[in-house]
Amino acid sequence: MSHQNIDSIMVCLSPSPSNIHVIRVASAMLKNKTDHFYALYISDTKRALNDSNQQQLDKNIAYAKQLGAEVEIVSSDDIAGEIFKFAKVCKVNKLVIGKNMNMRFDFFRKPIYQQLLEDIDDINLVIVPVREKRIMNIFTNKSKVTLKSIVTSILILFICTVVGFVFFEMGFHDSNIIMIYLIGVLLIALITSNIICSVVSSIASVILFNFYFTLPILSLSFYDSSYLMTFVIMIIVAFLISTLMNKIQLTAASYANMANVSRILLETNQLLQKRQSVEDIFNCGCKQLSNLFNRDIAYFPIEKSSIQNPILFPKRENSYCKEFLNANEIGVAKWVAINGKHAGATTRYLSGSKSIYYAVLTDDKIYGVIGIYLGNDVLGSFDKRILLAILSEMAICLDNIKSNEEKNEAIIKVKKEQFRSDLLRSISHDLRTPLTSIYGNADVLLNDN
Structure with missing residues (x-):
């Protein structure tokens, strides 16, 4: 083709x-x-x-x-x-x-x-x-209204209203009171990190300003028609402030998440670089994964193309590590060792397993299999990215150890060849001297006869 x-x-x-x-x-x-x-x-x-x-x-x-x-x-x-x-x-x-x-x-x-x-x-x-019904998705995990966020929002709006009364009695212009409410909306968005509370507080601040500080007082009606535009602008500005603040917080959380991943990978890389053997690298990597995911981990070494009994890394008090000793789980690990593909729970291969298994491999060799106990849980895409990155780091370190071993073997082989040549040269030199003397004496004896 x-x-x-x-x-x-x-x-x-x-x-x-x-x-x-x-x-x-x-x-x-x-x-x-x-x-x-x-x-x-x-x-x-x-x-x-x-x-x-x-x-x-x-x-x-x-x-x-x-x-x-x-x-x-x-x-x-x-x-x-x-x-x-x-x-x-x-x-x-x-x-x-x-x-x-x-x-x-x-x-x-x-x-x-x-x-x-x-x-x-x-x-x-x-x-x-x-065709899909598109629901306006401004409600993320952080948008679940809690009692704490409601109380905080009410308290901030109450404080803004009290300060507004002080300004009103002192004869300050309405714009100053409006700014106080806008600051309150900003604080609600900053403290609660909740888009619902931010949007509701934006509307509530306009209602409170109209109710307490526009004539007639203590009424939602108003005499001056110019206040209508004031209310519209006020609610738009308040809504923009709350929305932008939530977007900034989401962006900051995302960058913090990425920075945390980079820190984890850098720390893992530094720990792995200090290890000098295959066993040390697997022990270090498995402990790091166990601490990150708070799950039980098992490492199946491979020696002479055959999978060995697992080395267990329990994380919980009621450890599920004994599950790795089950014949079915060992069978999944063997399948991964043979095929070089991940398998087990939540995968397309041997999904009846309670754990998920990954092979730590390079282009030409499988060093071992790592199992992560899931039970009825799943690994999120974010956790999988960290897992694959750490496994890749382990594979690189293992490949470096293999390269160093091959390099050392080549150096030893060259040194052996050099020693052999020096030895033969020395023996040849030591034998050449007496042989020359014997040859000379024999020649003299022959000539005398």
């Missing part, structure tokens, strides 16, 4: 249930087993996924892997630009993306597919129409 007949197809992943259909369409476009199939998810650093969206994203990723896709997860603010960049690097000739037909047109932001159409010229863009 010629190289020209090989396609490279990429599908864009999203935390949407309809993305399953998009992935299926992209998979159906594969003509040959040699075609490259990529699935890319761009994690927006400005928006955090709630639990339901994260679970749906994990399902979509698992489905893409099940269909043979090579999944990549990248964090970026520029989603369209990152898709275009990845497509160029992987030499993709077909790009599949979904379009929600129920989505309303946004004057301020172009849809992703339109941004891609403007940049992509030599890639076939396949737009898959889907």
